[in-house]
Amino acid sequence: xxxxxxITAATTTSTDVFHQDLNLFNHEDNSTKNKRGVLPKHxxxxxxxxxxxxxxxxxxxxxxxxxxxGQTNLTLLQVNNWLVFLLVIYFHRINFYFVRIxxxxxxxxxxxxYYFMIxxxxxxxxxxxxxxxxxxxxxxx
Numbered sequence: 001x002x003x004x005x006x007i008t009a010a011t012t013t014s015t016d017v018f019h020q021d022l023n024l025f026n027h028e029d030n031s032t033k034n035k036r037g038v039l040p041k042h043x044x045x046x047x048x049x050x051x052x053x054x055x056x057x058x059x060x061x062x063x064x065x066x067x068x069x070g071q072t073n074l075t076l077l078q079v080n081n082w083l084v085f086l087l088v089i090y091f092h093r094i095n096f097y098f099v100r101i102x103x104x105x106x107x108x109x110x111x112x113x114y115y116f117m118i119x120x121x122x123x124x125x126x127x128x129x130x131x132x133x134x135x136x137x138x139x140x141x
Contacts, residue, residue, distance in 0.1 A: 039074065039082060047072065047079065047083060047086070050064070051087075058090075060083065065080065
């Protein structure tokens, strides 16, 4: 009986934990809800403007971050998070476009190479045909 009680207690405990875990996904529970706010348009414009002005080295110093935070009325954490997010998205897109462009250039180079090879082949066949025809004409005269 003692072992049965401990199994029941363990089962109850694991069930309680399971229900607690389910509560993490309950949208009515404000304490565990992921709060994601949309930043004001003015703030995003200021940060985006800073990023494009510093596109060569888009990593602000702490003083620049504080200045941006002051201009936008955001916290330093919000500025940091937004800039990190934007850099990831920006560089992901740049990398994506770079890969697409390089694939297209490779394709064009391959097509051009094949086109060039086909033209060379046509020229060689044409020259060879002229030689054969010339030899044939010379032999028959």
